[in-house]
Amino acid sequence: MSRSVPRGMDPRVRDANPRMWRRGRVTAVASLLLAVLTASLPYAPRGWGNLGSLAQTLLPWTGLGVPVLLGCALLRRSALAAAALMVPALVWCALFAGDLADKRAPGPVDLTVVSHNVSETNTAPERTARALAASGADVVALQEMPRSGEGSRSYRRELADRYPYATVMEGVGLWSRFPLRDVAPVEILPWPRALRATVGTPQGPVAVYVAHLASVRVLPGAGFATRTRDESVAALAAAVRAERLPRVVVAGDLNGAVEDTALEPLTGQLRSAQGEAGAGFGLSWPAAFPAVRIDHILVRGVTARSAWTLPRTGSDHLPVAASLRL
Known part of the structure; x- marks a missing residue:
């Protein structure tokens, strides 16, 4: 039927x-x-x-x-x-x-930080330096600077007018509108590609670390080669753990995302400004088509008001920035 x-x-x-x-x-x-x-x-x-x-x-x-x-x-x-x-x-x-979600918050800002891996192969260092100076940041942290030659002189020359206080060590540099003291290298194995300085802001001292952790590679037969990067994470994390100042900012190319558990010795002590006050993922590398965020501004003892990436320069990284309330 x-x-x-x-x-x-x-x-x-x-x-x-x-x-x-x-x-x-x-x-x-x-x-x-x-x-x-x-x-x-x-x-x-x-x-x-x-x-x-x-x-x-x-x-x-x-x-x-x-x-x-x-x-x-x-x-x-x-x-x-x-x-x-x-x-x-x-x-x-x-x-x-x-x-x-857009987590940017209005309110007073005491310190604006820009961090940028400027790339040793950057063919336009003067243009890059001018863009960073025009960003309005109070503090500029650079990584992978040329150690000598015209490229190095370009950054020093173009940033000097806005930032009277500066220090450069082993390819990392820090420029500031406020006085710097207690400047010292930080040994992140196997080379000291990091520095620490006290920035004397009107609201009080802030410990600022600039770091360029060891690179990672995907290699045939070895997978994701991170051993040296992981050792440098541990060394930097130990320095931050021993920091006596309550306000801490770590800026730099960490060659890893905050989701990577290998960075937990460091990210477990600090908060990501992008995660706290950004809008979107804030991807920073490669600059032509950003796929990951490996450039970070991490904080402790301060409040991030906003975080963002700056337009592309002559580097293969995008600059990252954060405004902070101290």
């Missing part, structure tokens, strides 16, 4: 509805796996080749899987796949919706 069809209803529509919940099972399973992957990566062990560290650095990009799987669900006209896709979307939003 044939089933009756409600008057005016196309039998093809009636038969299609159950199939919408049977189609797209592969896409549905892929969605659930993406959700599990996204939720577990923040706790992933580093494992062979530090692949956990690499995955954590790229963690926000797992969100790209959602529109890809949505396209598959629409192509298959699968209600099952569309429903399953809500799970990774919700997981991603739980992890990163706060980063996308």
Whole structure:
């Protein structure tokens, strides 16, 4: 006996509805796996080749899987796949919706900091220095400065008028509108590519660290090579832990994202100005198409009012900036 069809209803529509919940099972399973992957990566062990560290650095990009799987669900006209896709979307939003929100706050600002890896291969150091001077920052922290030659002289010359106080050590430099004292190198193995100085602001002293941690590489057969970077993180974290001043700012190229658990010895003591008062992820590298944020301004004992990236200079990094309430 044939089933009756409600008057005016196309039998093809009636038969299609159950199939919408049977189609797209592969896409549905892929969605659930993406959700599990996204939720577990923040706790992933580093494992062979530090692949956990690499995955954590790229963690926000797992969100790209959602529109890809949505396209598959629409192509298959699968209600099952569309429903399953809500799970990774919700997981991603739980992890990163706060980063996308605009957390910039109005109010008085006592100190504005700019940090920039200017790149040793920068062919326009004068233009870069002028852009940094025009940023309106009170303090400028530079990394990967040329140790000699015209490039080095360009930064010193172009920043001198606005910033009467300056110090440069081992490719890192600090320029300030306020007096600097107690300037000293910080030994981050295997070379002292960091310095520490007390900035004498009108609101009181602030310990400012400028650091360029060791580079990381993805190497065949070795995976994500981070051993030297991790050693320099530990050394810098020890210096910050021993800091006696209550107000601390760490600015520099850390060659890692704050999601990377390898940076926890440092990020566990400090807050990210971008995470606290930014709008979006503030991706800083590579400058042509920023994919990760490895340039940071981290704080302790101060309040970040806002954080942002500056326009591209002649470097392969974007400058990062933060305004602070002391």
